[in-house]
Structures are given as C-alpha cells and as structure tokens.
Amino acid sequence: xxxEDIRTRKKELGYSIEDLxxxxxxxxxxxxxxxxxxxxxxxxxxxxxxxxxxxxDRGSLSGTVSDSGAVREPAAVYGSSAEDxxxxxxxxxxxxxxEDYMALPEDKRYELIDGHLYEMFSPTLNHQVIAGYLYxxxxxxxxxxxxxxxxxxxxxxxxxxxxxRTMVQPDVxxxxxxxxxxxxxLFGAPDFLAEVFSPSTKKKDIFIKLPKYKNAGVREYWMIDxxxxxxxxxxxxxxxxxxxxxxxxxxxxxISDGLCSVCFAAIKERxxxxxxxxxxxx
Numbered sequence: 001x002x003x004e005d006i007r008t009r010k011k012e013l014g015y016s017i018e019d020l021x022x023x024x025x026x027x028x029x030x031x032x033x034x035x036x037x038x039x040x041x042x043x044x045x046x047x048x049x050x051x052x053x054x055x056x057d058r059g060s061l062s063g064t065v066s067d068s069g070a071v072r073e074p075a076a077v078y079g080s081s082a083e084d085x086x087x088x089x090x091x092x093x094x095x096x097x098x099e100d101y102m103a104l105p106e107d108k109r110y111e112l113i114d115g116h117l118y119e120m121f122s123p124t125l126n127h128q129v130i131a132g133y134l135y136x137x138x139x140x141x142x143x144x145x146x147x148x149x150x151x152x153x154x155x156x157x158x159x160x161x162x163x164x165r166t167m168v169q170p171d172v173x174x175x176x177x178x179x180x181x182x183x184x185x186l187f188g189a190p191d192f193l194a195e196v197f198s199p200s201t202k203k204k205d206i207f208i209k210l211p212k213y214k215n216a217g218v219r220e221y222w223m224i225d226x227x228x229x230x231x232x233x234x235x236x237x238x239x240x241x242x243x244x245x246x247x248x249x250x251x252x253x254x255i256s257d258g259l260c261s262v263c264f265a266a267i268k269e270r271x272x273x274x275x276x277x278x279x280x281x282x
Contacts (some may be wrong), residue, residue: 001051003042007035009054010282018244022228025056025204026054093117098164108153112167112210120169126226126271127196132170133267134194134224138174138253141260149176149191149256160216168209171196172222184276189213191255194222210234218256226271229264 001114001248021028026049033039034046055125089100096114100210101112109120123131123235131153138151152173158167167185174192175181193213205223206260208272213221219237229247245251247264 001048001054002114003034003037006050006054010035013054014240014242014244015054017240019232020050020053022225022244024049026050063092073157088117089220098159098170101167109169111169112165118204121198123196124198124226127171127198129267129270130196130224130226130264130277131194133264134262136173137262138172138260141253141256145164146257147176147256147259148178149174150178150255152186152190158190159185159258160187160189166212168212170194170209174253176255178193189217191218192222192253193218194224196224197226203224214240222265224236229268229271231264 013021017028018030020026021031024031026046028188030039030042030046034042055121055194085149086251089094091097094119096112096115098112101110104110104117111118111120119162127281135153137150142150148250152175154169154171154173155175156169158170158173159247160168170190170193172192172194173186175186175190178187180188180190195201197205210221210223214234214236219235221234221236222232225232231245231249231251233243233245233249233251233254235243237255246266250261250263252258253260253262
C-alpha cells in the first residue's frame, strides 16, 4: 500500500486522523507527518499497521478460514496467511444461507454475513463485564421510562437484512419496534447495536459490521474498546456523525432522546490488563 493509497482509503472510510490513530495504534503526530509528506519513508512496521487498519478491498476483509470452516480474522490478526478451501452442505464461503447457518453444529457459535460464515470464539472476562454492564444500564433505563424500546444481549440472532444471507449476533441490542421480535430472533435492523472489541473480532466490527449496520438501517452503533477504554459512537441517524468518548465520560444513548446515558467508570477497576491474540491487549 502506497502513501497515496493510505490517503485515499482513509478518505473513503471517512476517518479523521484521530480515528486512524486510534484504530491503527500509530501516534497522531506520526500520522500527520506521513500524510503531509514530511516523513517520506515511514518505517515498514508503521506501514503494516496502516495497511491492517485500512484494508483496500473486500477480499482482505473476509479473512482466513478456520479448521471448522468458518472465516476468521485476516492474517494481520492471526499471524498466518493460509487460506483453506471449505465446503458445507455442498457450498463454499460466499454461498451460505440462513438455512445452512441453522444446520451448523450447536457446540460452536457463528455469524453469517453476506454468505460468509464467521466462527465466534469464547468472550473474555473483560468483554463480558462491559457487555453485561451496558445491558444492565440500558435495562434500568427501559424500566424507568414508558418506551417501546427494549434491550437484548448476545447470544441472540438478528436477521439484519431480512434476507437469507446474513444472521448476526451483536453484543448488545436495543430494538424499538416490537414487530421485529419473532420469538426466535429479531427480523430486521434494530435501532441500536454495540460491539465490544476483542482481538478475534475487532477488524470485523470495524470494517465489515460498520457499513453493514449502517446500510441495514441501524440508527446508532457503539464500538467499545476495552484496552484503550474508549467508545466510538456512530450516529447514522444524524448524518453519520462520529463521537469519541472515554470510559470516564457520560455517554448519551442518542436514540433515547435524552432519557438514557451510560458511564463505564464504575467498572474500570474490574477490567484486567491482559494481552490477547496477536499480541494485542484485550
């Protein structure tokens, strides 16, 4: 990826320098020098971080295939570029349907996105503390106010596009339309979704789910980073505005029109500073 490719891809994704610094781990000052041309020959390691944060095509997003056949994250996460051919019920990646998804073994969790199967690994304790706390706050708010909106927590199937090629399991959900609840799953796009980053899902949450959720009609999307203790809020309901918060901030749930907010400061001390897959802290 050339410097011009980096500039172009950054613009296509709508990232500010602050966004790119946070996602790639490259300091903001270093990025400013690179993008302005003041640093003519960035270090190879810096370029590799930017390439991982700014994949240039759909193929680089689809990842590698695990032994079970489900797509894993790209090689940048797992340290391997091997790709295995996999078939299930006579189909391969890109061809799977909801019917195939429902026929998968029940001892593992998966997501289906545009015909690709993604294996979902056991969440970390940090992940569960954050997701559970967010759900708790949202449930308290829903119980205190007479609103039709109701929160849910994974695992719960969401047939996002109302088609047979996508079934996701977001970490935390708010649905304000009771008609979407079929009793087995949510059929359609909820109003609010939140994903808690982990080494095995971070790139999928950013580069695959972000545009997927936006195009499906989700109104608000939170991406929660346990290591940096930050929350990135995408407000698709407000001209795709992006808000950045720390765990010490009072974060408004915008779709609640001022009724609900969440602050993660109360659970900061419960998060364990450990390192996850690919040497990345979780």
